[in-house]
Amino acid sequence: MPDRSTAREPHADEPSVGADRALARRPAEPLAARAAELVILHEPERMNLLGLLMRGLLAANLEEPALRARALGLRASIHVRAGDMHVTLRFAEDGVHISAGAEASNARVSGDMKALLGVVTGAGMIGPVLRGRVRIGGNPFLLLRVLPLIRARAHASLPPAKEPS
Amino acid sequence: MKAALAAIVGADNVLDAAPDLAPYREDYCEADPVDPSLVVLATKTEEVQAIVRLCAERQTPITPRVAGSNVGGLALPAPGGLVLDLTRMNRIVSVDEADMYAVIEPGVTQADLKRHLVEHDIPLTFGFSLAPPDTSVLANCLLGGLTNRSLKYGDQSQWVSGLEVVLSDGSLVRTGSWALSDSAFGLVPFPDVSGLFLGWQATTGITTRMAFQLWPRHPLNKRLFVLTYSAHGTFEAVRRLCRTELCDDIGGLSWPSAKMMMGVKHPYPEPASGEPTFFLYVDLTAGSEAEMSLKERTLEQTLADVRHLGERIEEPLDVATLLRVNPALGAFAEFPVELEFLTNHGGGGLTWIGTYGPLSRFEDGIAAGTEIMVRHGFPPLIVTRPMRGGHYGVLRFVAIFDKKDAAEIERVKKLNLELLEMVTAKGFVMYKTPPWAWEKLRGRIDPGLLALMERTKRMLDPLGIMNPGKLGY
Secondary structure, three states: OOOOOOOOOOOOOOOOHHHHHHHHOOOHHHHHHHOHHHEEEOOHHHOOHHHHHHHHHHHHHOOOHHHHHHHHHOOEEEEEEEOOEEEEEEEEOOEEEEEEOOOOOOEEEEEOHHHHHHHHHHHOOHHHHHOOOEEEEEOHHHHHHHHHHHOOOOOOOOOOOOOOO | OHHHHHHHHOHHHEEOOHHHHHHHOOOOOOOOOOOOOEEEEOOOHHHHHHHHHHHHHHOOOEEEEOOOOOOOOOOOOOOOOEEEEOOOOOOEEEEEOOOOEEEEOOOOEHHHHHHHHHHOOOOEEOOOOOOOOOOEHHHHHHOOOOOOOHHHHOOHHHHEEEEEEEOOOOOEEEOHHHHOOOOOOOOOOOOOOHHHOOOOOOOOOEEEEEEEEOEEOOOEEEEEEEEEOOHHHHHHHHHHHHHHOOOOEEEEEEHHHHHHHOOOOOOOOOOOOOOOOEEEEEEEEEOOHHHHHHHHHHHHHHHHHHHOOOOOEOOOEEHHHHHHHOHHHHHHOOOOOOOHHHHOOOOEEEEEEEEEEOHHHHHHHHHHHHHHHHHOOOOOEEEEEEEHHHOEEEEEEEEEEEOOOHHHHHHHHHHHHHHHHHHHHOOOEEOOOOHHHHHHHHOOOOHHHHHHHHHHHHHHOOOOOEOOOOOOO
16 A cells, blocks of 8 residues: 655656656756756755765766656655665755655655665665565655666776775 | 085975975964975985985984875974975885885885785785875884774884984984894894884984885775764774774774765764764675685674674675765775865865774763864764774874864864863873874873983984974974
8 A cells, every 4th residue: 555645746756757758858968067966965064874875876877868857857755764864855847855854755765774775786676675674665656766766876987896905 | 505405415306495395384284384494305315314414514403204194293394494305215125025024215105005016916915094195104104103904913103124214413223123134024133222213203313214014915805884873882893893803904983974075074063863973894804705704704793792782783884885875985995095075175174183092991082072073063073993903992083174264273273182181081192193282291291201202312313403393302
């Protein structure tokens, strides 16, 4: 049974695929330049670690035109909880707003830090959910649409994955 | 003086123009800038000897310097004094793979030595401080700095196996086995006089070469992060892990470090609700997968034991996972590292009260230090590490500030003074002790030690030209 949490943007449970496509057709360069600006951190000085990690993930993913289009086409809020840290991601026309705390949302995902990091680094959602390490609530289709936006991509600029020294 | 120096090193290696002198008048910390009269760049020991003789003749103060990243004003000259820039003495003289030591000059940096070992496929390593890659390895050894091998092997002065030092009359001395043998294998068995130069902040001589121990580089390495939620849980885990003798390093950073690394310049001084308060990074090395697996299991079991005490501790996270989530955390993926949030934050100022002290008192020190930092309006940026098997540890309170803001500099000075009083009262001892702190501590140090130091100093530097202003001289 889906959770009936009220969205901050009342029309936003399901994003419009059409909007995704329209945005994807926009010229990439101006949008690429704006990718980091499209992630709006509320009260950064007080933001918790989870919110800062989310900002990094979103900013990296929004450089990808298709993912950027997807994010800008969504009108919904997601509540993410890792351990006792809460953030709410609100997808709006001007970007993705991240605020600390649990606000009204269309969907929720929670778990311990390691399990959630596993999800965003590609371990998949189903296994951790079945094992009870990750819990979801609200609109599952929305979560499926959002998951690629918070999934870690391979970063070309990273040092090689060798041993620390 | 300039002409005499030019006769030793060539005119191009003597600087006296204001723009050339500017980089030498300050370091990261809040110490007042001091203008040197001249800067001279040496390339070999014989030049250093000649320069020191000249300074002795003219009674000119001389201060050696490499990167100047000690964060205590230790490489700032005496007013009107001369700075001896040793960056060009950067030869890795030898690496003895069989007996695991290297002989290096003062200008050899962390990055240089690492590159050398890797490029020559030498299966040895050393330790890296959290200072920038261009930091002098020799200087960190002489000043008793710490590295990511300090849990196993202690502070870096304990790795020294021989010194070559220019004394204040220009003469040269070799300490350790090097005094007789062609192998600088250790400081034994002759009377060890290396201590006349270790920790003395170049007030007794200028070290031109150093032999120091390297350590095996194991084929398998892992860095794991452990998020914790209380100081007691953190250091109970640290103390227990030390006694397993399985970890190569256990660094502990308070919550603001991760935030600053991820771009928050001035985190609110209190942690956000529900977030971890400490991040341990644990280095494990092994020669085989089976050994690594055993170490990981032991780590996990040790953490589980602390959880059973009611402490909340997350499961270890591999650094590679964190890197994928946020590349900004890459600063901790591989050493040496440029911690830009400390050294390149716009304001230019970096300062700390760095101490060595008993691990059993860390929770107490952290609680008191956190209260002081928050009260002064600074996020409680704290760096910790158990040293030498856990017999002691480093507890360091770090602040960044704007060097152009006089009021902030005053605030930092008050902060550091209060932190110094607190840590000293709790039994911690400040390392790389800056001149201002030495003056504050002088009245509490054993008078017998001070008298012996005074006699030693007079014997080794009767003219008082060697790095004046440090250690009260």
